Amino acid sequence: MQLGRLNHVGIAVPDMEAALAHWTGVMGATHVHEPIVIERAGILIRFLDTPAGGAMNGTQVELIQPLRADSTVSPFLAENPGGGQHHLCFEVPDIHEAKAWFEAQGKRVLGEPRPGAHGHPIFFVHGDDMGGILTEILETPKEPQP
Template sequence: MKLGRLNHIGVVTPSIEASIAFWRDTMGAEVIREPFDLPAQGVRVCFVDTPLGAAGGSGGPQIELIEPLGEASPIHGFLAKNPAGGQHHLCFEVPDIHAAKAWFEGQGKKVLGEPRIGAHGTLIFFVHPKDMGGVLTEIMETPKDAH
């Protein structure tokens, strides 16, 4: 397996609306997608586009803003420990999610659950931070219409 494209950086927030204002007003983000709920994962998400490389333009990695949908949300505990929110995970693309899962497991890495549909509508899974240099890592199958 090879390292794929960095798709997004997940950032947990207590308020997507406040985070949108920060990314727009402080960071100068020009493209902020409409927030939407993912009830199956217990979260509300919003993607902020970043420019691609030094030449600018869109197409760079996104910032995924993640807000819990109630106390049962899996990120509720993260906010309890980090009330202001913060970086939650990195997400890398792979061409074949099932091959990637088998590869990580073959390396002795702890895969957290089975592949499931993520916020981009493609299959994802997470690898435990203890096996990834301290960083929760999301592995995402490259969207068929991407790049």
């Protein structure tokens, strides 16, 4: 199994507006996508295109803000109140083959493949098994991402 391109870097933020101001004003993000709310996870997401060029050509930044105390990102922000890198997301051609491969390597896959923010299948691999970095695995989108 071979990982594909780095799709995005997930960054947990305590304040979405302050994070957007930083990433557009200081870091030069070229486009801020529409907000996405994932109710089951209790999070608000905003994707930003990097200056290298759009969602299909460049790596994106995913800003993640909790919407409630029991959100999936709340424990991370409790340990890192200012926010920070939450995860890296890599593409793979087949999500089920990738899951089987990671499990065969003894890595802890966190749940079954499920739809991610854009509806494409994802799963996460525990950070302790990935050199300390929570890793999202995304099936390479068959069509351009919004």
